[in-house]
Amino acid sequence: MVTVNLGLLHYVVDHVYGALMHRSKISPPFFSGGWGGSKLELLERMITQLFPDMAGQNWPPTSIQPIWKTVWESRTACLREGVFRTSCDEQLLSALPPECHNARVAFLTPKGVPSHRMACVVHLAGTGDHTFERRLRLGGPLLKENIATMVLESPFYGQRRPSLQRGARLLCVSDLLLLGSATIGEARSLLHWLDSEEGIGKMGVCGLSMGKTFLFLSFLMVMSYR
Secondary structure (H helix, E strand, O other), X not given: OOOOOHHHHHHHHHHHHHHHHHHHOXXXXXXXXXXOXXXXXXXXXXXXXXXXXXXXXXXXXXXXXOEEEEEEEOOOEEEEEEEEEOOOOHHHHHHOOHHHOEEEEEEEEEOOOOHHHOEEEEEEOOOOOOOOHHHHHHHHHHHHHOEEEEEEEOOOOHHHOOOOOOOOOOOOHHHHHHHHHHHHHHHHHHHXXXXXXXXXXXXXXXXXXXXXXXXXXXXXXXXXXX
16 A cells, blocks of 8 residues: 655645746746836835834825625625725826726625624735635635625736736736735725724734735734824
8 A cells, every 4th residue: 555645745746837837938927027117116105105104104094985786695694896996096096007996895794783793804815816705705604703704806816907917927026016005005995994984893804925914014004094
């Protein structure tokens, strides 16, 4: 009988696949377009926005008004999807591809629960997470605890992916900074909307991989405003 170490097998298969994809150039590399050309002058400003001196900043989040449609509704829960104009300032908006200008969000809520007795978690996307489904599955069990789930589609992902971009492989380094800045601004605006428009008392932010970094920065900027 031959015993196979699955951990070692996964390691070998992963490296063989990576070498094949890299050397055959079947899949384009990240940042194939370089630093970003004319967007380079924005890099310093965006980095300053992403890592501000929190003690000296007091930036209120931009107000948004999502347009909602109901996807499905059951006896215990409701799923809506909304669209809103990204909350970036005009200079960053001009650097974003047109496909990224409108943000998309899914909102899964328990039914029959007053807003002030409901909590909500905003889930940010990890690298390569182009859809709502994976994060909505995380929110399903939370409904029993009266916790809603809000899922933001990141710029450069899903329906917001530029036409020349393949998969999650960003074309330029500047695109990564644009993605981060827009995601943080949109997350802050969603938290503000949940508080001011929905009256939800308790809120949190959740993220894996890339989303974890953005949730940390979003949290710092929310705390600096409050």
